[in-house]
Amino acid sequence: MAIILDGKTIAKKLEAELAAYSRIREIRLDVILVGDNLASATYVRNKHRAAERVGMQSVIHTLPVHTKSEEIEQLIEELNSNEEVDGILLQLPLPEQLNSEKLLDSIHPMKDVDVFHPENAGLAYLGRPRIWPxxxxxxxxxxxxxxxxxxxxxxxxxxxxxxxxxxxxxxxxxxxxxxxxxxxxxxxxxxxxxxxxxxxxxxxxxxxxxxxxxxxxxxxxxxxxxxxxxxxxxxxxxxxxxxxxxxxxxxxxxxxPLTIASLLSNTVRLASLRRGWAN
Incomplete structure (x- = not known):
């Protein structure tokens, strides 16, 4: 019989490490959810709960399915400019009318917790990652x-x-x-x-x-x-x-569970780099 690789237990271990970080309550993750995809809503809810468990600030921006690209671009720009925001996650998949690639590219690379920005992806593939996906x-x-x-x-x-x-x-x-x-x-x-x-x-x-x-x-x-x-x-x-x-x-x-824990870890890592905190 196979060993069951239990992600929940290891995620709890990683969350405990993050919760012990002295600046965790200063760090903020913003998630943008567009539409009513059931799986996406579940993932976002789980991410929010995990952030709360470790003491990280978490803000969810819920937008209707017919939201225009320009509105999302404006929101991303506001979050890019907000010094209190350390990570931005645009939950995929997006409704069909939206250009995912263009919107993901508009997230500042130092707040790109999913590693979709070409700068972050390129560094990762070269073996010099800020963070991994x-x-x-x-x-x-x-x-x-x-x-x-x-x-x-x-x-x-x-x-x-x-x-x-x-x-x-x-x-x-x-x-x-x-x-x-x-x-x-x-x-x-x-x-x-x-x-x-x-x-x-x-x-x-x-x-x-x-x-x-x-x-x-x-x-x-x-x-x-x-x-x-x-x-x-x-x-x-x-x-x-x-x-x-x-x-x-x-x-x-x-x-x-480990995907979510890694997301929080990525947010902490980018916050530390952007704010000049010791790692």
């Missing part, structure tokens, strides 16, 4: 805390999004894994996933990976989180894969 950072901490060796292992990442897939591949490379990236255009996906010592599935396709898609003894990280029939569901068919894998994350309770 939240989910990949959380996954690496999860692996380290469970003493799962990465060096020289074949890691396969399914998904190439800017928020998980691409930065996850880069971070694993910097950790000295050999990395293969698969995506929706990959032919014979199973040929690649069955080679993985470490399989990270971030495809946004519930139930994509089953028992025939993994190598026995593989470490399986499920980043999927879609609501199916009112239930949060991952990209991995957990009940099938758990008896075969050596370690696996559940959904919920695996990657999600």
């Amino acid at each position: 939240c989910t990949p950072s959380g996954i690496l901490r999860l692996l380290h805390e469970h003493e799962i060796d990465i060096v020289g292992k074949h890691a396969v990442v399914v998904g190439r999004s800017n928020i998980v897939g691409k930065p996850m591949a880069a971070l694993l490379q910097h950790a000295n894994a050999t990395v293969t990236v698969c995506h929706r255009m990959t032919k014979r996906l199973q040929d690649f996933t069955r080679q993985a010592d470490i399989l990270v599935v971030a495809a946004g396709s519930p139930g994509l990976i089953g028992k025939d898609d993994i190598k026995p003894g593989a470490v399986v990280i499920d980043v999927g989180s879609e609501f199916v029939n009112g239930k949060l569901t991952g990209d991995v068919r957990f009940a099938e894969v758990e008896p075969i894998a050596s370690a696996i994350t559940p959904v919920p309770g695996g990657v999600g």
Whole structure:
């Protein structure tokens, strides 16, 4: 039976570290939520609660689904200029009428807690990060805390999004894994996933990976989180894969809590850099 990689326990450990930071109550994270996406609203609520637990200031700006791009740009500019704001997060996905790339680029790089700004992303991919994106950072901490060796292992990442897939591949490379990236255009996906010592599935396709898609003894990280029939569901068919894998994350309770804890950690790191505080 696989080791269950419990993100909740490690997230609590990280939150305790953040709560002990002497300046935590001076730090403020602002989140912009546009529309009524159920998953997004849940994530934002969980982020707000986590910030409150560690003592960080948290402000949520909730905007209606038909909000114009110009209104969001104006709000971002106000937050960029506000010296009391240390982190800005624009919750994705955005409604169809909005240009996500343009809006994300308008967030000041020293307040870009998600690492979407080209300046921050470029530094990260070069191995000189201010911060790493939240989910990949959380996954690496999860692996380290469970003493799962990465060096020289074949890691396969399914998904190439800017928020998980691409930065996850880069971070694993910097950790000295050999990395293969698969995506929706990959032919014979199973040929690649069955080679993985470490399989990270971030495809946004519930139930994509089953028992025939993994190598026995593989470490399986499920980043999927879609609501199916009112239930949060991952990209991995957990009940099938758990008896075969050596370690696996559940959904919920695996990657999600560490993503949020890493977001708070990123906010603290950027606040320290921008304000000139000792790290």
